[in-house]
Amino acid sequence: SAEIVVANAVKVFGTGTAAVAALQDISTTVPEGQFLCLLGPSGCGKSTLLNAIAGFTPLTDGRITMGGKVVTQPGPDRGMVFQEYALFPWMTVEDNVRFGLDIKGVPKPEATIAVDRIVATLGLSDFRKRYPKDLSGGMRQRVAIARILALDPPVMLMDEPFGALDALTRRTLQDELLRIWSEYRKTIVFVTHSIEEAIYLADRILVMTYRPGRIKRDVNVPMPRPRD
Ligand code: ADP
Ligand code: ADP
Numbered sequence: 204s205a206e207i208v209v210a211n212a213v214k215v216f217g218t219g220t221a222a223v224a225a226l227q228d229i230s231t232t233v234p235e236g237q238f239l240c241l242l243g244p245s246g247c248g249k250s251t252l253l254n255a256i257a258g259f260t261p262l263t264d265g266r267i268t269m270g271g272k273v274v275t276q277p278g279p280d281r282g283m284v285f286q287e288y289a290l291f292p293w294m295t296v297e298d299n300v301r302f303g304l305d306i307k308g309v310p311k312p313e314a315t316i317a318v319d320r321i322v323a324t325l326g327l328s329d330f331r332k333r334y335p336k337d338l339s340g341g342m343r344q345r346v347a348i349a350r351i352l353a354l355d356p357p358v359m360l361m362d363e364p365f366g367a368l369d370a371l372t373r374r375t376l377q378d379e380l381l382r383i384w385s386e387y388r389k390t391i392v393f394v395t396h397s398i399e400e401a402i403y404l405a406d407r408i409l410v411m412t413y414r415p416g417r418i419k420r421d422v423n424v425p426m427p428r429p430r431d
Pocket of ligand 1: 250
């Protein structure tokens, strides 16, 4: 299953007087299919928690499991989308989307079907042959999402993915993401410092404190969801 369990997670950066406790005994469970937002001001530990779930940041203490297996490194079951698009500038849109499938060894005809489907899903069909530098920020972020989606991970981890976009583009992509979330039944953990964005997107919001590393509130958002 795609359930994520965070048990007494502690992360300390640095040592001695320079030590920063970025996570202080965080415990929570993210059920499969949930859209969870991590909300809080800059420096409160959101990215650290997300990166620990991704397997990029080893914990100082405690543990994180996904589907009962301890997370020790990044894996194909967890796709990560960053604020900066992290696209390959020398590859076209469709090659960027295809890249992960090639790495995975997916046979070419199968990969082509998947790429076609995902490119269409994200409204990128007219942009397949373009290079990232010739795309707007919103389009680039669509490609970044498409790239992760092509690999079909049960969990998508997103670190302020729309933070650099103008308000209208951001709203469009938020709606696209909600559609994808309900259609593909992903578990999503989404970092934001925008209360508005968290309320618009999430099933549930973990509010982190301004001093790093603690959960202040755990709020369910009782709204009709697109999947209902
Ligand atoms: P954000 O607030 O958007 O998460 P930051 O600018 O705080 O971004 O941090 C970006 C990245 O830089 C973090 O994910 C972390 O890995 C690294 N970083 C943040 N603070 C420090 C620090 N004090 N020393 C070294 N690296 C840091
Ligand atoms: P947020 O994502 O909420 O902005 P971060 O998780 O990036 O917060 O950072 C939490 C705290 O940990 C901050 O005080 C930050 O400076 C510190 N930090 C993050 N990454 C590093 C790092 N690689 N080295 C040292 N300190 C870090």
